[in-house]
Amino acid sequence: MLKFPPIKTIASTLTLRRSSFILLNPPQTSSRSYATVTAAMGDDSGMDAVQRRLMFDDECILLDENDNVVGHDTKYNCHLWEKIEKGNMLHRAFSVFLFNSKYELLLQQRSATKVTFPLVWTNTCCSHPLYRESELIPENCLGVRNAAQRKLLDELGIPAEDVPVDQFTPLSRMLYKAPSDGKWGEHELDYLLFIVRDVAVNPNPDEVADIKYVNQEQLKELLRKADAGEEGLKLSPWFRLVVDNFLFKWWDHVQKGTLPEAIDMKTIHKLM
Numbered sequence: 001m002l003k004f005p006p007i008k009t010i011a012s013t014l015t016l017r018r019s020s021f022i023l024l025n026p027p028q029t030s031s032r033s034y035a036t037v038t039a040a041m042g043d044d045s046g047m048d049a050v051q052r053r054l055m056f057d058d059e060c061i062l063l064d065e066n067d068n069v070v071g072h073d074t075k076y077n078c079h080l081w082e083k084i085e086k087g088n089m090l091h092r093a094f095s096v097f098l099f100n101s102k103y104e105l106l107l108q109q110r111s112a113t114k115v116t117f118p119l120v121w122t123n124t125c126c127s128h129p130l131y132r133e134s135e136l137i138p139e140n141c142l143g144v145r146n147a148a149q150r151k152l153l154d155e156l157g158i159p160a161e162d163v164p165v166d167q168f169t170p171l172s173r174m175l176y177k178a179p180s181d182g183k184w185g186e187h188e189l190d191y192l193l194f195i196v197r198d199v200a201v202n203p204n205p206d207e208v209a210d211i212k213y214v215n216q217e218q219l220k221e222l223l224r225k226a227d228a229g230e231e232g233l234k235l236s237p238w239f240r241l242v243v244d245n246f247l248f249k250w251w252d253h254v255q256k257g258t259l260p261e262a263i264d265m266k267t268i269h270k271l272m
Contacts, residue, residue, distance in 0.1 A: 048113035051206075055079075055115065059131040060091040063189050065175060067092070067268060072131035079116055081185040084177065091128060093188035094144050095238060096152065096168070097247070098124040099196045103255045104213040106201070107222075108156065110236070111209045116180040119209060121222065122236035127151040128188075141170040141265070144191045156211070157202030168193045169259055171250060174269040178237035189268065190238055192246070196254060216251060219243075241271045 047055070055076040062071040062078075073089070083089045098106045106124045110117055129135035129147035137143040145165040152158040171192045179185040203211055214222065223243065225233045235243075253259045 047115065048206075051113055051115050058128070060128050061131050061136065062088075063090050063092055065090065065189070065268070065270075067173065067189055069136070075128070079180075079184050079186065081179055081183055084185050084187045090175070090187050090189060092144070092191070093126065093128050093186075093238075094148050094191040094193055095123050095242065096125040096148050096193045096195065097242075097250075098152075098163075098199065099194070099251075099254055100213060101196070101198050102213075102215075103196070103251070104215050105219065105251070106156075107212050107214060107219075108203070108208045109210040111205060111207050113206065116184045116186060117236050120234045120236045121226075122239040123242065125152050125155055126190075126236065126238060127155070141168075141191060141193075144170065145193065148193055152199075155204055155207040157204060158199045162199040163195060163197055167197060168195050169263065170265055171259075171262055172246070172264045172267060172269060174238075174241060174245075174271050176238060176241055176271045186238070188238070192242060194250065194254065194259060216248060245269070245271065 056074055058075040059072045060075055060078045061069055062073055064070055069092075073091075077083055078089045078091045080089070100106070107121055108124060109121050110119060112118050125148065127147065129144050135143040135147045135150075137146070142165065145168045148168055149160050149163055149165050152163050153160060171194055173189060173191055175189045177185070177187045201211060222233065223235070225231055226235050250259070250262050253262045
């Protein structure tokens with residue numbers, strides 16, 4: 001496993017689960033007034049309360065196609081397909097691939113209340129660094145790795161001490177665009193992070209419907225079922241891009257202990 005120099009990690013203070021929050025009062029941390037947020041919801045008033053709060057409170061990092069920060073905007077705006085099609089909502093994301101000591105990959109099924117791609121199967125954790133100091137640090141991809149540690153706790157209940165930030169291996173970056181349901185979609189520059197750890201998992205039902213560990217043959221069977229339309233099984237578009245372009249050769253490196261040989265952080269793979 002690639003080792004990074006000693007680095008400052010973020011404090012593991014975010015221990016509240018998303019299910020602990022409901023939108024009873026105007027959000028205090030957003031720069032937008034509650035009246036503005038309420039007006040913006042429009043016909044989204046039926047959206048799950050937890051997901052609605054996150055859509056307006058979370059500020060994603062806007063980028064150009066060379067991964068330079070150009071601004072920030074709400075998660076809501078960043079995932080509106082109409083805005084994505086106008087070409088100004090590219091934002092930074094990450095995808096974690098966590099393997100146990102048997103070299104099995106942990107997959108999650110996204111919850112039914114997710115705004116984009118509900119109930120699809122995907123890699124261990126997929127989310128966004130936020131526009132905050134600790135998640136904007138460029139050195140050694142520390143901001144992205146801080147965000148990954150935060151979201152593994154938030155989505156899967158994995159304690160920070162089980163996934164130290166210096167144990168993530170950033171392998172590469174990819175740029176992709178994918179519609180979800182007509183209104184929503186993704187346009188992301190995605191950091192691909194591998195980590196091998198045995199961890200305690202306690203999924204947050206607001207985020208995750210199911211989990212499973214798979215070996216390579218079991219994943220290939222899932223791919224076959226998804227391609228055949230069996231059991232209603234669907235995969236997220238970013239996960240499928242990683243599977244089709246990189247995953248199995250990188251997985252072989254994990255098993256051989258040669259993962260550093262696969263690192264290519266200079267290239268941004270444009271898989272549009």
